[in-house]
Amino acid sequence: MFDPIEKLKEFIRQPSVSTDSRCAEGMKGAQELVSGLLATLGFSVEVVKTERHPIILAERRGEPDWPHVVIYGHYDVQPADPLNLWKTPAFEPTIIGNRIYGRGAADNKGPLITNIAAVALALEANPKLPLKITFLIEGEEEMGSPSFPQFLERYADRLRAADFVFLSDTALPNEQQVVLTCGLRGLTLFDVHLTGAKGDLHSGLHGGVLRNPIQALAEILASLHTADGRVNVPGFYDGVLDVHPWEREELKKLGADEAAYADFLGIDTFYTTPGFSPFESARFQPTLEFNGIGGGYQGEGTKTVIPSKAFAKLSCRLVPNQQPDCIKQLVMDAIRARTPKGIKLEFVDQHKGEPYVVVPPGRSNTPANQSPVLARAFRAADSAITEVWGRPPLYLREGGSVPIIAEIKRVTGLDSVMFGLFLPEDNLHAPNEGFNLDVMKKGTETTRRILVALAAAQG
Amino acid sequence: MFDPIEKLKEFIRQPSVSTDSRCAEGMKGAQELVSGLLATLGFSVEVVKTERHPIILAERRGEPDWPHVVIYGHYDVQPADPLNLWKTPAFEPTIIGNRIYGRGAADNKGPLITNIAAVALALEANPKLPLKITFLIEGEEEMGSPSFPQFLERYADRLRAADFVFLSDTALPNEQQVVLTCGLRGLTLFDVHLTGAKGDLHSGLHGGVLRNPIQALAEILASLHTADGRVNVPGFYDGVLDVHPWEREELKKLGADEAAYADFLGIDTFYTTPGFSPFESARFQPTLEFNGIGGGYQGEGTKTVIPSKAFAKLSCRLVPNQQPDCIKQLVMDAIRARTPKGIKLEFVDQHKGEPYVVVPPGRSNTPANQSPVLARAFRAADSAITEVWGRPPLYLREGGSVPIIAEIKRVTGLDSVMFGLFLPEDNLHAPNEGFNLDVMKKGTETTRRILVALAAAQG
Numbered sequence: 001m002f003d004p005i006e007k008l009k010e011f012i013r014q015p016s017v018s019t020d021s022r023c024a025e026g027m028k029g030a031q032e033l034v035s036g037l038l039a040t041l042g043f044s045v046e047v048v049k050t051e052r053h054p055i056i057l058a059e060r061r062g063e064p065d066w067p068h069v070v071i072y073g074h075y076d077v078q079p080a081d082p083l084n085l086w087k088t089p090a091f092e093p094t095i096i097g098n099r100i101y102g103r104g105a106a107d108n109k110g111p112l113i114t115n116i117a118a119v120a121l122a123l124e125a126n127p128k129l130p131l132k133i134t135f136l137i138e139g140e141e142e143m144g145s146p147s148f149p150q151f152l153e154r155y156a157d158r159l160r161a162a163d164f165v166f167l168s169d170t171a172l173p174n175e176q177q178v179v180l181t182c183g184l185r186g187l188t189l190f191d192v193h194l195t196g197a198k199g200d201l202h203s204g205l206h207g208g209v210l211r212n213p214i215q216a217l218a219e220i221l222a223s224l225h226t227a228d229g230r231v232n233v234p235g236f237y238d239g240v241l242d243v244h245p246w247e248r249e250e251l252k253k254l255g256a257d258e259a260a261y262a263d264f265l266g267i268d269t270f271y272t273t274p275g276f277s278p279f280e281s282a283r284f285q286p287t288l289e290f291n292g293i294g295g296g297y298q299g300e301g302t303k304t305v306i307p308s309k310a311f312a313k314l315s316c317r318l319v320p321n322q323q324p325d326c327i328k329q330l331v332m333d334a335i336r337a338r339t340p341k342g343i344k345l346e347f348v349d350q351h352k353g354e355p356y357v358v359v360p361p362g363r364s365n366t367p368a369n370q371s372p373v374l375a376r377a378f379r380a381a382d383s384a385i386t387e388v389w390g391r392p393p394l395y396l397r398e399g400g401s402v403p404i405i406a407e408i409k410r411v412t413g414l415d416s417v418m419f420g421l422f423l424p425e426d427n428l429h430a431p432n433e434g435f436n437l438d439v440m441k442k443g444t445e446t447t448r449r450i451l452v453a454l455a456a457a458q459g
Numbered sequence: 460m461f462d463p464i465e466k467l468k469e470f471i472r473q474p475s476v477s478t479d480s481r482c483a484e485g486m487k488g489a490q491e492l493v494s495g496l497l498a499t500l501g502f503s504v505e506v507v508k509t510e511r512h513p514i515i516l517a518e519r520r521g522e523p524d525w526p527h528v529v530i531y532g533h534y535d536v537q538p539a540d541p542l543n544l545w546k547t548p549a550f551e552p553t554i555i556g557n558r559i560y561g562r563g564a565a566d567n568k569g570p571l572i573t574n575i576a577a578v579a580l581a582l583e584a585n586p587k588l589p590l591k592i593t594f595l596i597e598g599e600e601e602m603g604s605p606s607f608p609q610f611l612e613r614y615a616d617r618l619r620a621a622d623f624v625f626l627s628d629t630a631l632p633n634e635q636q637v638v639l640t641c642g643l644r645g646l647t648l649f650d651v652h653l654t655g656a657k658g659d660l661h662s663g664l665h666g667g668v669l670r671n672p673i674q675a676l677a678e679i680l681a682s683l684h685t686a687d688g689r690v691n692v693p694g695f696y697d698g699v700l701d702v703h704p705w706e707r708e709e710l711k712k713l714g715a716d717e718a719a720y721a722d723f724l725g726i727d728t729f730y731t732t733p734g735f736s737p738f739e740s741a742r743f744q745p746t747l748e749f750n751g752i753g754g755g756y757q758g759e760g761t762k763t764v765i766p767s768k769a770f771a772k773l774s775c776r777l778v779p780n781q782q783p784d785c786i787k788q789l790v791m792d793a794i795r796a797r798t799p800k801g802i803k804l805e806f807v808d809q810h811k812g813e814p815y816v817v818v819p820p821g822r823s824n825t826p827a828n829q830s831p832v833l834a835r836a837f838r839a840a841d842s843a844i845t846e847v848w849g850r851p852p853l854y855l856r857e858g859g860s861v862p863i864i865a866e867i868k869r870v871t872g873l874d875s876v877m878f879g880l881f882l883p884e885d886n887l888h889a890p891n892e893g894f895n896l897d898v899m900k901k902g903t904e905t906t907r908r909i910l911v912a913l914a915a916a917q918g
Binding site for chain 2: 185187189196197198199201202203204205206207208209210211212214215217218219221222223225261265266267268269270271272273276278281282285286287289290291292293294295296297298301302303304305306307310311312313315317340341342350351398399400401
């Protein structure tokens with residue numbers, strides 16, 4: 001059995017920043033570390049080339065009637081900038097107390113090593129464990145997984161033979177309470193570009209003559225929400241999945257404190273979809289958000305121009321069963337209809353991701369045809385978490401997006417069991433990223449028990 | 460008599476960019492060139508120190524009953540960037556056909572040399588010309604004349620003894636038609652800064668929970684105009700001076716072509732104050748304009764943040780008799796009242812300028828107490844322009860702002876006769892600035908005749 005903490009240190013030392021071409025060595029090192037580790041555990045490892053960074057597909061094959069889990073993770077990390085804000089070197093793992101610091105410690109190197117360690121322990125105890133395991137470890141997650149859809153299509157048949165996906169790339173609200181994430185928001189993103197005159201104009205000579213594209217943009221953006229905060233686009237809410245009473249109940253058990261949340265955000269009042277608490281709104285309702293805006297003179301002092309151009313970056317977070325393409329069309333149509341004469345409109349399409357939902361077994365809205373192995377996996381996870389952490393997990397939809405989860409579902413039909421291990425203080429995508437070693441230890445034991453229970457149910 | 464074109468070339472060779480500290484030599488060279496030239500013409504020259512660039516005060520004194528004209532100009536120029544767009548070197552004067560190219564050729568070096576040459580010719584023909592002349596040539600016009608108000612206060616008594624101000628720092632609509640500018644818009648400028656959460660937030664985890672400052676900014680800005688294009692701020696139009704029928708008639712004589720104007724701007728529809736043509740709207744009506752906007756992520760691709768901050772740069776062009784401070788207060792009050800809960804609002808005050816109007820003699824609304832010398836100056840200018848250019852000038856208010864004109868009026872009581880010499884093709888503040896040498900020649904002769912006529916009326 002390898003030492004998980006030493007392996008995690010080696011892994012963090014590889015600067016595997018997928019978006020930085022200067023990190024080719026680190027990407028290769030990280031990939032080889034994971035591939036090599038899985039090979040020593042007896043996995044048949046395939047390193048699948050893509051246009052950018054390869055995907056590791058490592059299989060432990062078995063009998064046709066064994067349950068089959070796909071364990072997802074990623075070996076790439078976010079850039080470490082700004083380096084001057086790090087208290088310890090970003091790519092030199094440093095243990096302080098019960099935490100290990102370094103870029104990727106929590107996203108996703110720590111949780112990935114946790115799950116590999118759990119597999120290693122389970123196989124060490126029982127080399128004949130009746131469980132098929134496929135590791136699917138990509139190197140482009142922090143770039144938006146551009147090669148993943150093509151890979152999925154190509155390997156769909158092999159993946160479709162599995163029963164479900166297991167991953168640790170979501171959040172743990174605090175050290176005591178595990179969440180099994182049962183839903184993710186999707187998203188659709190695009191930019192709006194407006195043009196008025198063919199160049200910037202002197203606001204004295206020409207002011208009062210023509211439409212200013214900043215004014216037009218402000219009027220269009222202002223029209224996209226009602227006064228009470230709903231999205232003011234016809235049809236926007238048509239597909240929105242109802243919130244089941246058990247979901248609201250489950251959320252209440254989280255015991256989140258509105259005052260503490262407002263303080264964390266630095267705001268004195270919330271602004272939510274009417275009828276939803278802040279915690280409900282982020283999980284159960286879609287948004288239309290403005291991520292950026294620009295136009296005209298933005299420097300020091302003044303420049304008395306009527307700008308030629310202005311733009312905004314829009315994104316919608318979508319809940320099941322909204323369709324990104326359909327929502328984008330509705331919003332674009334509304335913007336087009338509200339663009340005044342004298343202003344030219346262009347859209348720049350950005351990326352998108354489907355929302356995702358899975359209902360754990362035994363809920364009022366659990367699908368009748370739910371995969372029995374998936375249901376067993378949820379039950380095994382519930383028991384293991386209750387035993388190891390001392391209280392049962394909560395089943396919650398999250399506000400964030402992991403588009404590949406819906407993509408895997410769409411292409412292979414597989415649902416996901418998302419066992420979150422990041423704590424709020426882990427500083428994902430930020431300086432001083434860290435991972436809690438007690439969480440790592442408990443996570444390893446939890447995943448080990450889930451795997452053993454799944455196999456035992458079979459045997 | 461000096462050679463005006465050679466002197467203009469020398470002047471252009473001095474890179475007198477007042478905002479660029481690397482141009483100290485050029486500023487000094489330009490100042491010394493003008494001071495020296497006026498000294499050789501017999502003027503008593505004082506170089507008045509300011510915090511930045513000195514003001515040249517050059518006087519030709521005379522008998523108490525002689526008329527007294529103050530000729531205004533400036534020896535500083537705009538920066539020449541972007542240099543790569545210049546077809547000839549920015550600070551190496553180049554004559555092509557009847558045009559001289561170089562930074563400052565039109566703004567304001569060419570027109571200033573034109574007026575100095577006219578003085579030189581008049582004094583050469585009659586060294587005893589019964590006319591007091593004060594040249595007032597500043598070096599900070601392109602910076603917004605920061606030292607000018609303090610200078611005015613200090614020299615108010617000496618300036619107050621004059622009869623009127625004469626300057627050539629306004630526009631000529633085409634080579635055939637001179638305009639004597641009778642009004643200028645004022646302005647007030649400030650920035651609006653909004654803050655939501657204390658930092659940028661992940662739009663997945665927190666989207667749907669709080670107000671986005673870009674949305675708040677869009678809603679506030681959108682509220683500042685009515686659907687038909689008027690400024691939607693209570694009291695905004697209260698002080699607006701009525702347009703006299705003669706002003707509309709005068710404007711018609713300009714024969715400006717709306718289709719050609721739309722084509723020049725690159726727009727397919729105008730957007731004016733209701734009831735005003737585009738040409739009227741820019742001259743006779745105030746505006747509230749958005750010069751810049753910014754917030755959140757503006758780079759390539761996407762970043763799914765809810766930004767903490769957003770800002771906009773606002774300016775109002777004001778017509779007589781709107782007061783900049785009063786209008787700014789009205790607009791700020793409206794913005795404050797329209798800022799939603801959960802958003803912090805801050806203003807950054809920028810500069811301002813009063814609007815200005817002077818009514819030429821013989822109009823229905825000419826003030827009864829108009830200075831007789833001012834009235835004579837207008838009549839002399841009308842005759843000289845008619846003789847030299849073959850048609851009388853038009854008397855028009857302009858949309859632009861020259862704040863020092865109102866400031867001079869406020870402090871000294873002096874009105875201005877504005878004899879414009881810039882053509883639309885002169886590219887002021889842009890690459891390939893040039894000045895028409897035929898305009899220079901006709902301008903010199905016109906100003907000479909005005910000065911001689913004023914003196915003759917006295918004699």
